[in-house]
Amino acid sequence: MRSFIIRRMFQILPVIIAVMTINFVLIHIAPGDPAFILAGPEAPQEYLQEIRERLGLNKPVWEQYVIYMGRALKGDLGTSYRFKQPVASVIAAQVPATVLLTGSAFIVSVIVGVGLGIVSVQLRGGVFDRVANGLAVTLYSVPTFWIGLMLLLIFGVRLRWLPVQGMRTVAAGYTGWESTMDVARHLLLPAFTLAVVQLAEYMRLSRASMIEAMDKLYIRTARSKGLSERVVFYKHALRNALIPTVTVIGLRMGFLFTGAVLIETVFGWPGVGRLMNNAVFSRDYPLLMGILFVTAVMVCLANFMVDLSYAFIDPRIKYK
């Protein structure tokens, strides 16, 4: 298991190198002096000089590349010129909020989505199955941010049931339990929005793989052994159906983060997405590139955890 984890960590390396290479290429093919791009339009002459020296911008391109990659691998992603702080720490400050949002949306969507998929297989062909399936196909086609915008319009602006911006009620000064509940109320709309789109996908998927599993010979064997339909369904079909479902859940991680960025913009959620939005408009390129990097790494880590979960679902899979 441990050697698997170590080996899997090394597979993240190509992604890191690729993203940093993309960033490096972008800085160099962008119109204008790379030092300007990295330092911002109002940077004083001394700072430009410092950046040129630090990144070796007077040296040949391949040497610049080596310097750039070396710094990146040490976790140095440059300095944000809006915040005047290292990019890595600016982003790190926002990661918890994003993880809270995506994590809660993820858990809800997997449980509810797979649950609905199972129920609709049991009621296959019935009204519930057809309605749920139709809804899932539709939801799968709706832009997350638009659902967010409409929910904000309905529950925040019209009905005024829920707070619509931010993560906390700033002036209230809540502490302890109250503060937790305050965050939870703020979390409800953005997390629901993000969950509902993913949920549709997971439902469709678990339904399809359940139906496929139910046609397999081992199900016939289980039935002919005289096992109850319950055991056949939950123990024999479900466990096998979960494998393809989990694979796709892993592949959808990128969409989850993309959705989160746009949702954070809609609801003013103080996470990486909103930071990215700010970086775009303040033309804070080091920060922007750092965010591209961090999201890619986060998607890799999430995929990695999905891989680990295979072993829990399928005892045949043992990582060596």
Added chain:
Amino acid sequence: MDKSPLLRIWTRFRHEKLALGALAVMIGLLLVAILAPAIAPYEPFAAHPELSLKPPTTGFPFGTDHLGRDVLSGVIWGARTSISTSFASIALSTLIGIPIGAVAGFYGGWFDDVMMRIVDVFLVIPTFFIVLVVVAIFGAKQYLLVIILGLTMWPRTARLFRGAVLSVKEEAFVEAAVALGSSDSRVISRHLIPNAIFPVIVSLPLQAGAVILIEAGLGFIGLGDPTIISWGSMLNDAQQMVYHSWWMPLFPGLAITTTILTFNLVGDGLNEAISSRYQQQ
């Protein structure tokens, strides 16, 4: 390629009622996109400050925005933007992905290894983020968006096509062509590509939907090409006006959803029609 496989697919597709309906809507959307200048009641950018934020009425069935622009005309022109962006970038990514997938699948070896590692990396990095960073640096221009989408979406096509080539390669008719002394390029272009293309065809509508989603997302965060109207940029405006208007967010969003839903349903229908074609063989 002879006509009969396509004809057989069409015969099956025709029986998928939902997909057929979706195809009709898709053709309708294409017509709207092509005929936008003729059918939009107003100039999409024409501001009428005295008519700002009018709820839907007879003259403006979708209402007007904060600058008094007709939302219906914006939605009609937005179809043109979304559909042209998605078709152009899908065309580009297919043109890149097919040859790479063909060569990787046919020859294997180091080229295959290198390409598939690149594909893996691209599948992990969310396309939206790469596109966003590029657009933020180089400016929001439609042609740039098309190029960068084409350059980031090809790995999916390449991988899909490579897989199909790998299985077609084993077929007897390919062996026969090789045995008859056909050149590699002839085997690839005459035998592999026509027979392995179906999974790629199925994926095209789904990819088009994905591109429309990305394009709308960019517009929504304010990175749409400012010289053209798009559904995403309309939603960006709508977000600022969310306290004053429900029609500004509603109609462009419905347009995006309808378009993507249509494309997905056509894709599902094609998938059914083509996989039953394989099953029959």
